[in-house]
Amino acid sequence: MIIFNYLLVCTIFGTTFLAIKIGVDASAPPFFSAGIRFFIAGLLLFVWSVWRKKAAFALLLRKEMLLTGIGLTFGTFSALYFAEQYVSSGIAAVLSATGPLIILILQSVVLRQQSTVTSAIGCIIGFAGVILLLLPTLTVAAGGWQVVGSIAILIGELFYASGALYSKKVIQRYPQSSPIALNATQMMYGGLLLLLLSAFTEHVQMTSLLSTSALGSLLYLIVIGSMIGHSLFYWLISKTNPVFPSTWLYVSPLIALVIGVLFYRETVTWVMALGAATIIAGTILANLDSLKQLVRKPRATVSSAAKGSFSLHKR
Structure with missing residues (x-):
């Protein structure tokens, strides 16, 4: 059951990138679609948490939830939804996998935390992979917007990394609240900010959201991506350890690449494939x-580590 649910989480998170792409290609306004997705998903999860007495409505009034929502949802997904107008879903997934690398860089440069030689080499290799991944787009006529979209995703991952680091303080500040409730609250704030951005930048026509592709994409992302996927993720943490479920970050981008090629006729050159593998x-x-440290920790630490995992929500 554990292996089955793990593979299901990897598949769900891997397919969300294609679901976003399908919605954007169906002319659904990207910021509005993202805002609706996260606000509704967050609202449903928060109400469920309150009903189960795992959260209180006072959580909605905390400025920390707003700041976390800016990093983990608003900044990350405004960039991703914008970028997928110009970048394939597979490439978007691989570029999104740079989040952990950026977290390490921020820890070293901003927080002055020492990193090991292995981590430093990994960061260099990862960004070499980014260059390889983007190299083919520089040789085609439409490459300009593809590069802009790719850079936007990397900027979004900078927001994500900042939000992930900040969320650790938030978790310590509210130990009585469940990680699902904290994640739901920040999703609601992030969703509202995305809707506000949409109001100033997009002309929303409801007819564009009612097509089969756009509506199907939105429902899939709300129910499967943002609710079922996250719930299974937390279930895996409770049944195993914090490290095992988080390895979806290394599996899902490859799933996204394959699914994009097989079901959406996206193209991947051998240079791009090499770049993806390098990242x-x-x-x-x-x-x-x-990863080695966490694997060695006894099972007794799982509960506390689970409380630190709501920053890993994607995608």
């Missing part, structure tokens, strides 16, 4: 020391 390898190498 994943660099990410694993950069996090190798942390």
Whole structure:
């Protein structure tokens, strides 16, 4: 059951990138679609948490939830939804896997935390992979917007990394609240900010959201991506350890690449495939020391580590 649910989580998170792409290609306004997705998913999860007495409505009034929502949802997904107008879903997934690398860089440069030689080498390899991944887009006529979209995703991952680091303080500040409730609250704030951005930048026509592709994409992302996927993720943490479920970060981008090619006729050159493999390898190498440490921790630490995992929500 554990292996089945793990593969299901990897598949769900891997397919969300294609679901976003389908919705955007169906002319659904990207910021509005993202806002609706996260606000509704967050609202449903929050109400469920309150009903189960795992959260209180006072959580909605905390400024920390707003700040976390800016990093983990608003900044990350405004960039991703914008970028998928110009970048394939598979490439978007691989570039999104740079989040852990950027977290390590922020820890070293901003927080002055020492990193190991292995982590530093992993970061270098990971960003070499980014260059390889983007190289083919520089040789085609439409490459300009593809590069802009790719850079936007990397900026979004900078927001994600900042939000992930900040969320650790938030978790320590509210130990009585469940991680699902904290995640739901920040999703609601992030969704509202996305809707506000949409109001100023997009002309929303409801007819564009009622097509089969746009509506199906939105429902899939709300129910499967943002609710079922996250719930299974937390279930895996409770049944195993914090590290095992988090390895979806290394599996899902490859699933996204394959699904995009097989079901959406996206093209991947051998240079791009090499870049994708290099990014994943660099990410694993950069996090190798942390992964080894967590694996060695006894099962008794699972509960506390689970409380630190709501920043890992994607995608």
